[in-house]
Amino acid sequence: MRIGNRLHQLRQSKSIGLKPLAKKIGVDRSYLSRIESNHVQPSEQIIRKLARSLGCDEAELMLLANRVPPTWRTAIKKAPQHTASIIRDSLTTSAKNGNGHADLLHSNGENAVGLEESVNGKTRRKSPAGISTNDLVFSAHIGTNDELFPAILSLYVKPGSTVADVTYGKGVFWKQVPPEKYKLLATDLSEGADCRSLPYKDSSLDCVVLDPPYMHTPGGTAHVGHQNFEGYYGNNRAANGSGKKYHEAVLDLYFVAGEEASRVLRGEGIFIVKCADEVCANRQRLTHVELINQYAQNGFIIEDLFVLLRRNRPGVSRMMRQMHARKNHSYFLVFRKSNGKTRWTGSKWLSSSR
Numbered sequence: 401m402r403i404g405n406r407l408h409q410l411r412q413s414k415s416i417g418l419k420p421l422a423k424k425i426g427v428d429r430s431y432l433s434r435i436e437s438n439h440v441q442p443s444e445q446i447i448r449k450l451a452r453s454l455g456c457d458e459a460e461l462m463l464l465a466n467r468v469p470p471t472w473r474t475a476i477k478k479a480p481q482h483t484a485s486i487i488r489d490s491l492t493t494s495a496k497n498g499n500g501h502a503d504l505l506h507s508n509g510e511n512a513v514g515l516e517e518s519v520n521g522k523t524r525r526k527s528p529a530g531i532s533t534n535d536l537v538f539s540a541h542i543g544t545n546d547e548l549f550p551a552i553l554s555l556y557v558k559p560g561s562t563v564a565d566v567t568y569g570k571g572v573f574w575k576q577v578p579p580e581k582y583k584l585l586a587t588d589l590s591e592g593a594d595c596r597s598l599p600y601k602d603s604s605l606d607c608v609v610l611d612p613p614y615m616h617t618p619g620g621t622a623h624v625g626h627q628n629f630e631g632y633y634g635n636n637r638a639a640n641g642s643g644k645k646y647h648e649a650v651l652d653l654y655f656v657a658g659e660e661a662s663r664v665l666r667g668e669g670i671f672i673v674k675c676a677d678e679v680c681a682n683r684q685r686l687t688h689v690e691l692i693n694q695y696a697q698n699g700f701i702i703e704d705l706f707v708l709l710r711r712n713r714p715g716v717s718r719m720m721r722q723m724h725a726r727k728n729h730s731y732f733l734v735f736r737k738s739n740g741k742t743r744w745t746g747s748k749w750l751s752s753s754r
């Protein structure tokens with residue numbers, strides 16, 4: 401597609417006349433008309449104004465006008481070989497798939513635009529309904545919880561759903577989620593609601609979010625400033641309610657809360673769990689694996705795993721000999737409550753709401 405055709409399409413879809421749009425970007429009507437008929441190439445400045453006025457992606461318009469988006473130039477200059485190899489790989493993939501577009505078939509085997517259908521023994525391409533997008537949610541993210549969490553919701557939880565965040569804390573996950581998007585039920589132990597015994601009826605919720613303290617503390621001054629499990633449960637003292645200690649106490653809370661989530665979620669409901677692995681008493685404990693295995697016993701199917709990488713360096717204390725890698729990542733796990741006979745069919749609402 402050429403830039404003129406795209407601009408025409410965008411303008412029509414927004415029901416904006418040539419004249420008002422021309423006025424808005426400060427050119428005359430006939431000039432805009434010549435841009436739309438591909439007789440003139442707009443300057444970068446005009447492209448920028450058009451993108452702003454039409455509420456569309458400036459980079460897309462720049463590329464259609466055979467220009468490298470200005471914001472990309474520095475990044476490309478910094479890593480030209482890497483950029484070239486990404487584009488080359490993408491073109492190779494598209495050639496292998498026999499289509500003229502880059503990146504139509506994703507590495508996870510989900511065919512984004514064209515599905516294959518078999519008619520009279522012959523395979524032909526089928527056009528799915530809806531608008532395709534390359535604005536995808538990725539499985540690894542460098543940044544913070546509040547940046548990643550809305551993307552996870554957008555992929556798995558339909559707007560309007562009833563979502564219980566059962567370890568709400570300071571509500572950090574929700575900082576960038578528009579309040580009108582979900583019916584949020586926020587509870588926390590600090591307000592008297594224990595995630596192991598929730599005040600909700602069986603099968604009444606669409607989604608449960610769980611983010612309990614995920615590391616044990618060895619007591620003393622260690623881990624002060626971290627999410628302090630010891631402070632809540634006194635794990636390092638025997639009397640913590642669960643009878644468990646250290647990492648086993650961390651797991652025990654997740655496990656019992658998982659059973660409770662299974663009770664309150666409706667069939668096909670979504671359970672989003674935040675966790676991190678830890679080394680405890682010099683043993684590597686891959687909490688995310690332990691949770692995935694345990695929750696399978698509660699009827700949860702793992703649908704996704706998101707890795708969140710800290711932007712900043714974690715605080716480290718000096719040590720004589722490092723035994724294991726210092727963790728600077730955590731996870732969001734997404735489970736679906738299922739009887740085992742159903743598959744996740746994706747978020748049908750996605751193209752219209754993201």
Ligand SMILES: C[S@@+](CC[C@H](N)C(=O)[O-])C[C@H]1O[C@@H](n2cnc3c(N)ncnc32)[C@H](O)[C@@H]1O
Pocket residue numbers: 566567568569570571572573574587588589590593594595596611612613614627632653
């Ligand atoms: C890691 S913080 C949660 C942060 C939260 N996601 C946020 O965005 O602010 C852990 C939270 O779990 C809560 N908590 C600990 N044990 C709990 C329990 N048994 N039931 C409910 N909440 C609990 C703590 O009060 C704390 O607010």
